[in-house]
Amino acid sequence: YSDISGCYVLRPWSYFLWERIQSWFDAQIKELGVQNSYFPLFVSERALNTEKEHVEGFAPEVAWVTKSGQSELAEPIAIRPTSETIMYPFFAKWIRSHRDLPLEINQWCNVVRWEFKDATPFLRSREFLWQEGHTAHCSYEEAQKRVLSILDLYAKVYEDLLAVPVIKGMKTEIEKFAGGHHTTTVEAYINGSGRAIQGATSHNLGQNFGKMFKIHYEDEQGEKAIPWQTSWGLTTRTIGVTVMVHGDDKGLVLPPRVAPIQAIICPIVMKSADQTALLQFAAELKQLLKLQGVRADTDCRMNYTPGWKFNHWEQKGVPLRLEVGPRDLAAKQCRIVRRDTGEKKDVLVADLAVVVPALLE
Numbered sequence: 001y002s003d004i005s006g007c008y009v010l011r012p013w014s015y016f017l018w019e020r021i022q023s024w025f026d027a028q029i030k031e032l033g034v035q036n037s038y039f040p041l042f043v044s045e046r047a048l049n050t051e052k053e054h055v056e057g058f059a060p061e062v063a064w065v066t067k068s069g070q071s072e073l074a075e076p077i078a079i080r081p082t083s084e085t086i087m088y089p090f091f092a093k094w095i096r097s098h099r100d101l102p103l104e105i106n107q108w109c110n111v112v113r114w115e116f117k118d119a120t121p122f123l124r125s126r127e128f129l130w131q132e133g134h135t136a137h138c139s140y141e142e143a144q145k146r147v148l149s150i151l152d153l154y155a156k157v158y159e160d161l162l163a164v165p166v167i168k169g170m171k172t173e174i175e176k177f178a179g180g181h182h183t184t185t186v187e188a189y190i191n192g193s194g195r196a197i198q199g200a201t202s203h204n205l206g207q208n209f210g211k212m213f214k215i216h217y218e219d220e221q222g223e224k225a226i227p228w229q230t231s232w233g234l235t236t237r238t239i240g241v242t243v244m245v246h247g248d249d250k251g252l253v254l255p256p257r258v259a260p261i262q263a264i265i266c267p268i269v270m271k272s273a274d275q276t277a278l279l280q281f282a283a284e285l286k287q288l289l290k291l292q293g294v295r296a297d298t299d300c301r302m303n304y305t306p307g308w309k310f311n312h313w314e315q316k317g318v319p320l321r322l323e324v325g326p327r328d329l330a331a332k333q334c335r336i337v338r339r340d341t342g343e344k345k346d347v348l349v350a351d352l353a354v355v356v357p358a359l360l361e
Contacts, residue, residue, distance in 0.1 A: 006119035006126035010236070013316065014122075016260040017239050018129060021157055022108065025131065025234065028153050032146075034104045034133060039086045041109075042077045047085045050212050054084060057178020061113035063126075079112040084179075084205075084231060087134050088213040091227075095136060095217050101227060102142065104135040122240025123197075130235035136215070136227040140204075143228035147202045150232045151184045154200040157234065162242045163255040164188050166199050177231070181206030190244045197241060202232035246340075252317025253340050256360040263289055263296040263356060264313045265334075268306045268325035281329050285322060285352065292353050294360065314339060320359060 001008060010018065026036070042065070049055050055062075058081045065077045080086055087105075095103060108131050115124050133150065137143040151168055158164040171183035186199040209215070210226040219225040246253040256262050267282045269275050282298045289296035299309050306323075313321055323335040332349045338359065347355050 001121075004126070006115055006124075008121045008125055010129075013260055014239055017242070017254075017258045018236055020258040021161060021234070021238055022131070024161060025153060025157060026106075026108075028156075029106055029133065029150075032104070032149065033102075034106050034135070036107060037105045038107050038109065039083055039090075041080055043080055043083075043086045045076055045078065047089060048078050050085060054179030054209075058082065058113070061115065063112045063114045080109075081111055081113045082231075082233070083107070083109075083111075083132055083134070084209060088209055088215060091134075091136060092213050092215045095215055095227060097217055098138055098219050098225075100217060102135055102137045102146075103227075104133070104146070106131055106133040120240070122243065123237055128236050130233050132231060132233045135230045136210075137229070138219070138225075138227065140206075140228050143204055143230050147184055147204045147230050147232070150230075151186065151200075151202045154186045154202065154232075154234055157238065158186060158188060158199055158241070161255065161257050162238060162245075163257075164199075164241055164245045171201070177201065177203040177205070179208055179212075180204065180231075181208070188241050188245060190241075192244060197237075197244075199238070199241060200232075200234040203230060205229040205231055246317075250311075251315030254317035254319060256319045259317065259319050260295065261297050261313075261316075261318050262294050262360055263320040263322055264318045265296065265298040265322045265324065266306060266309050266313070267298070267300060268323060269302065270326060273326035273329075278324065278326065278329055282324055285324065285334060285349065288349070288352060289356055292357050294356055310337075320356065 061081050063079045065079065066073055091103065094100060110127055110129050112127050115126055118124055119126065135146050155166050155168055158166045166186040166188050168184065168186050171185055176183040180203045182204050184202045187196045188199050189196055207226045207228055209229055215227055216224050217227060242255065243252060265282045265285050267278050269278060279300055282300065286296045286298050310321065317339060319339050321337040323337065328334050333346050335344055335346050337344050
């Protein structure tokens with residue numbers, strides 16, 4: 001927890017999950033023709049107020065910079081709560097002809113929304129990481145096709161990477177994105193609370209922002225036209241949803257595809273046994289798994305008991321634990337323990353290259 005209320009540190013264990021989500025989604029949108037870019041963190045008061053309905057939707061959450069050192073700024077500057085009002089003045093400069101469309105860009109960045117109630121790590125914080133995509137198209141149909149294709153990708157992030165079932169749907173008029181035409185969403189169910197939670201949203205903005213920011217182009221008939229726009233975003237809330245859906249009384253339960261360590265090897269060292277041979281055996285198992293593309297590691301710390309280490313890795317949610325003791329060394333096998341079900345199984349080393357990747361799928 002930061003000393004600023006509502007702000008949190010993402011330590012490496014949690015940030016790795018975000019990196020896995022980011023790398024997968026980034027590759028997918030690039031296949032669709034979306035390009036990455038970066039826009040400034042700050043937005044002028046004039047630009048923010050261009051779209052009245054939009055700014056009213058975010059006004060309570062906007063953080064303002066009013067001073068530089070000891071000097072008052074001539075005009076307060078807002079820190080982006082989202083980037084429509086930062087990007088679209090540039091869209092107005094870049095889009096002149098139908099040949100400039102579609103324009104499809106994405107940025108990975110942080111945003112600030114000054115939440116005043118119920119700040120919760122990964123779910124509602126004053127600063128969070130996300131991606132935001134913004135596109136412009138010649139027709140409603142093209143824009144809607146992009147909205148739905150991105151919604152499908154968001155569903156795959158949750159279902160294929162995070163093993164979280166979601167329902168795709170449409171937000172109500174009251175809940176839709178401020179200033180937009182309509183909002184689509186993926187929603188997850190949290191069993192512990194019996195409530196749904198918004199997972200990600202994909203918006204058809206219509207032509208409203210084009211009108212407000214004077215984004216015009218010449219269509220194929222030589223007539224003046226306004227593009228149809230979309231915006232869509234996925235945030236580090238994905239981590240919070242994963243924790244709540246899969247976690248249990250022992251701690252985290254991480255989906256294998258995003259777990260920083262997929263298999264932890266714990267040697268059970270005894271004073272009466274050959275410690276050097278056992279540790280070497282554990283190292284060989286680690287190398288064997290790594291050759292199969294498994295993110296594996298060993299816990300050879302001597303200042304902790306095996307039970308303490310088992311509990312430690314269960315709390316961190318590692319999908320598989322491989323226990324190796326003197327008898328396992330002699331039999332050339334190990335005991336595999338699943339984090340999600342607790343199921344235990346003795347497996348020969350000769351079979352590990354097949355068994356472990358299969359369990360992780």
